[in-house]
Every structure is written in structure tokens, then in C-alpha cells.
Amino acid sequence: MGDDDIVDLANKLYSLQWPWRMDYLVILLDVFRWQEPMIRSPDWVRFDAGLGSGTCDVIGRAGDAERIEVAVTTLFPDDAEGWAGIDDAFARMSSTLIAAIGEPTARIDGEFPEIRWGGVENTLRLTNLAVMVHLDLVTNEWLAEFDVAH
Secondary structure, eight states, X not given: OOHHHHHHHHHHHHTOOOOOBGGGTHHHXXXXXXXXOSEEETTEEEEOOSSSTTOEEEEEETTEEEEEEEEOSOOXXXXXXXXXHHHHHHXXXXXXXXXXXXXXXXXXXXXXXXXXXXXXXXXXXXXXXXXXXXXXXXXXXXXXXXXXXX
16 A cells, blocks of 8 residues: 555544444445455454455454454565565555654564554554554454453
8 A cells, every 4th residue: 555545544444433343344335445345254254445355354253343454565475575575564654654643652563563553442553464564443452352362
């Protein structure tokens, strides 16, 4: 994604107001213009968010949505050249988002580095997954469980 696209997506995710229920996903289609679901189960729905099939997952539990995960790069090769490309994309997107929405509330180093912008109920996360970069909106409850587990 280009800089304008990543900022637009981040702003839409960060300001998203919806009931966080898996049965209200049609609201997301109106806001983001994603393609109709490709895979659908009660707690997992996969959309095409514009970078190809399976580039967006909405994942929940017991009917409550917990995460919206959007790929903001295509897959890079799982080799030194691909890792360098992903690192560059992550650095560019990080700088772009910080300039647009402000300093993050957390920076996480490690195998899968990420930066976070925490809100009252949800957190926006930009994550380097080694072969692609994701921009996610997650509930703070889910994130707390994730942090304890990792």
C-alpha cells in the first residue's frame, strides 16, 4: 500500500464505530469496500481487502469480533532479500503512520516487531510478520490476553 492508502486505512480502522459482533460484518463492507467474504464461519471471516484473496480476516469468539487483521503488503519471499524488503516497508509505514496519527503508545521489539496506538477500547497495531506487514484493529481485552500468552 502507498502512504495515502495506509493512512486512510489506519484512520478508518482507528475511528471505527460498530458493535464488534460477527453478525454485523456488513457494516465493515460499507466502510472499507472489501469484497464479499471468501471464507465464512461463525468466528472467522476472510475478505479480499484489495491486495488479493485472503488479505483481511475478522476473527472472533462466541460471536463477538476481537480482531480485524488487514495485510498492507503482499507476501515477500521468505529469504534475506524478502526480509529486507519487509523491514523497509514496515519502517516506511511506521514513519508514515506516526506522522499522520501521532506517536504510538507502545513499540514492541522481537521476532515480530510492532507499534501500537492504544485507545479506550481498541488498539491499532502495525506488525512486521517477516513475510508481510499487517495493520490490525484489536480489542484491548484480546490484546491483554495475547500479551500474557506471548
